[in-house]
Amino acid sequence: MSSYLGNLASFDYKINEWEVFHSKLTQFIKLNKISDDSQSAVLLTHLSDDSYRLIRNLVHPKKLEVCSYTELVEVLNQHFTPKRSTFADRAKFYEASRSDGESIEEWAARLRGLAVYCDFGAELDTLLRDRFVLGFRAGPERDKLFECDSKTLTFGQALEVAQKTACARQARVVVKEEPVFRVGEQRKAGHGQAQAKPSRSEDRSSVMQRCSVCGLRSHSADKCRFRNLKCRSCGGGHLVKMCKNKSNVHNIGAQSEGCSQDPLAGRDCRECDLFNMRFPN
Incomplete structure (x- = not known):
């Protein structure tokens, strides 16, 4: 062999x-x-x-x-070779329709196979064309085929029209899936995501937070003018009134000069003036 x-x-x-x-x-x-x-x-x-x-x-x-x-x-x-019934074979042909997930080429080939034992003779191309068009479900391919002239449309031409329509539909789907970038969406070059703008509630919470150095709410601790002073009680970087040393809780403003080593502290800090008083031990 x-x-x-x-x-x-x-x-x-x-x-x-x-x-x-x-x-x-x-x-x-x-x-x-x-x-x-x-x-x-x-x-x-x-x-x-x-x-x-x-x-x-x-x-x-x-x-x-x-x-x-x-x-x-x-x-x-x-x-x-089994005994065949022409009417049974034609019934399968006329009842055929395109299945879900079946490509246009597969649908056309399966339809040709169903017509083998139907004995259509000279009417084969016309019947293939009609079943091919009517076998489509509602969609762009069927709509495009319905616009064609049945007097001149052949089975081969119908197959070509359906293939072109399917390709155009797939191209539109790919375009829609591509990301669209807007002007001003990126704050810095090289970064793919825009920085989120803080909300009003976040701004308000940051403003209302009490300064850990002097106790006021108008600024943060890193911007406080008294951040370099030393607490007279514990030596930390804050005023005496903000000291967490519990042993001096009975003497809030220990000295008559004010709550700070800075002589201007008594005039600038209203809360210090309120607490700058002496209590008997």
């Missing part, structure tokens, strides 16, 4: 289709110019064990060795 051109697999009737194998066998014999005397041997040697026993039973009581190639093919055709 190494001298033969092409490759012919063995036929197993439990798995393979006889009509397909017979067509391939015919081309294999034609390609290699096999003589009539050897054609039956080529057929029998390319059968599985179960298929060989089947054809042996089909030709009984004759022996396989004396049967010609034509006789063997005729027996197998009668056995594997």
